[in-house]
Amino acid sequence: MNIPETNLPRIVVIGGGFAGISFIKKLRKAKVQIVLFDRHNYHTFQPLLYQVSTAGLEPDSIAYPLRKIFRNNFDFHFRMAEVENINSETNIISTSIGSLHFDYLVIATGTRTNFFGNENIAQNSMPMKTVPQALNIRSLMLQNIEKADITADERERKRLLNFVIAGAGPTGVELAGALAEFRKGILEHDYPELDEDEMFVHLIEGQDRVLPPMSEEVSAKAHKFLEKLGVQIHLKTFISDYDGQTVTTKDGNKLETATFIWAAGVTGAPVQGIKGEAFVERANRYRVDEFNKIMGYKNIFALGDIALMETEEYPKGHPQVAQPAIQQGKHLGKNFNKMLKDNKMEPFKYFDKGTMATVGRNKAVVDIGKLHFGGAIAWFLWMFVHLWFLVGFRNRVVTFFNWTYSYINYDRAARLIIRPFKQNNT
Template sequence: MDQHFPKSTKTRIVIVGGGFGGIELAKKLKDKDVEVMMLDKHNYHTFQPLLYQVATGGLEADSIAFPLRKIFKGQKNLTFRVTEALRVQPFENILETTIGTIEYDHLVIATGSTSNFFGQNEIEEHAMPMKSIPEALNLRSLILQNLEAAQIITDPILRDELLNFVVVGGGPTGVETAGAIAELKKHVLKNDYPELNLDEVSIYLIEGSPELLGNMSVQAQRKSEEFLKELGVIVMTNSRVKAYDGKVLSLLDGQQINSSTVIWSAGVKGAVLEGLNTTAIVRGNRLKVNEINRIDGHDNIYAIGDVSAMITEEFPNGHPGVAPTAIQQGKLLAKNLWNIMNNLPTTPFKYFDKGAMATVGRNRAVVDLHKIRFQGIFAWFTWMFVHLMTLVGFRNKLVVFVNWVWSYFSYDRGTRLIIRPYFKESNDESKLDKVS
């Protein structure tokens, strides 16, 4: 199905990616006399900060996904297509996609990021990433399958593999995931699996640096570790992963952990398209951009959000890969693109840092709002409020709120379903098959 999408007489702005930045950019162009075309490989926007709750049975996937077409309902100057962008032909102003070639006047790369395994192919093959809804659902299935299999297997080594859950990476995603699994153990497993010895279930959090939540305050770092240890998580800082073969995780210091569930949140890299100026690709596989998010070496191609790196004195490695960065860059780029088309001055990007936060579990969270820092139950309510307000769509806000209230008072998680069994290797039998 190779199609060609010829341009109209209007200026065409093609946006690749329906994340926070891409959506904000497209919305701000709603009333402009331009042709906007958005492309994404999914027909929905994913609220990535809550993926870990889908993976641990706290929320269903449709609670954190919202149809992109519904977001832009009524926006007459926008066309949306489900496709995967393959390659840019910058000299011809053409984007190659899985549904054909698309001409553009201005191209915006808002493709976000993917898991970074730092070239360790064996780990990439066996560890579980969590950057998309399908990956979160795979992880949920694997966790539940392992718990089911552990009811039958008596071999102590195999039981260790099934009941040891390892999270690699002590950033917000890693801390929140480890905390969620620990709460699953504390509040749910004793009811769902009464014959299971909970002392056999171990949760590890492995971080290569000396502290968790490296970008947050010392108070937040210490308190998050304290919260995790209260929940029974084994926190291992200054520990680096050497290898993982699907059964045994090996650390550089010689320690080994038997586990068939290793969750990888140790780093991300930009999802860069082929055909772009390779000298613009910097640390983290991000695209170096100037103060208006134009990619180095290109006149009419821009990058926003996680895939972009705006190098400044204040941010020598680029801005943080969080939703506020993408949203702010998307808003400003819409204004600057219109100014460029009308030969008006552009405005350089200035990041407004709203702070950082992370939750470890029920009544446990850490919040840094510049010089205002607090932890505990108030921080937890603050975290919930901010995430509810950032969710796209009233229905999603309501569903998530009801789920959280129910979980808070019932100490339960209602979506422990294996909808589609997950098999790590298609040429290998699952643990469940081996014992059936």
């Protein structure tokens, strides 16, 4: 592998998500060599993936080149590759482009979609964890509406205009709200031969309320917002199968649909090589100490979604969302600066800044400590926070312009089928 030799400590980072970039940013002036591996050459702002999938934003509004983020870092190197194995005894990682020795290893690989072992659902549903997957959903959604516009078969039109989402967490709720607004704002104008009432959005959740991780108060508000938008909500409902044509629930109900989006869960995305008690198989996460060091390893760390830090407040680890990843990344970067100067490292303490989800125009819900509220104020707060954490000034400006344009015109400018979706697209 063509990485310059160095006498400095070499820190290898796997993953350019929130945790990985937050960590590397804190080492901008440190006298170390940093090598970052990722399957993509860009960082993805995952909280806004649903807007790409529902034609609200173009993908370059929520993605940013990794090399550009770290162009001012001292001795930084990026390689687009898949890390396949970690040899902790020799301190060597094996990748799809070769092997590399490390002095320190930081694993920040995040999560992947969890289909809970259901092969049919894995094969036929639409996950949404990456930009290509979001573009697949956008293309499929628009293709199916185009097909519905020309078919004379009423049953086929109903199947093409039936959109089913599994999982009523923040991702599922935001997707459902965006699709419902697409129906109200776009369908009657772009497709005058289709009736708005022919398009249905179904949201299926196994628990007894939407947004289960959030407070009951905001959950009730979100439920009300969704119903007002016309979303059909199915609670205490578990999906057993999807064959590409029909969603089947465990209680025997069936929903014919050509668009089934799976947002019902995630699991860790580990790299082979970390063994023993350090790897928690049920969660696919690495057990770490208060310094994010993987248990039983001296120089290997894990951050964010892949890290399981068990505390009294979080006995099952921190939630697999952006804030713990960002905070752990920043904290470990500070600790590395201390360690490199032979100073004592400080334990990590998570500060919960709250949780929020948007349902639609002027409709969002927010949990911040003991404050639970929803509506227009929550929606503007949601917009401000997401703009603030987007990487890159251009992305913030473009996203703000798109949101302003959509707010004024009730429009979604990115409804383009650039890459037609075919089953098994990557």
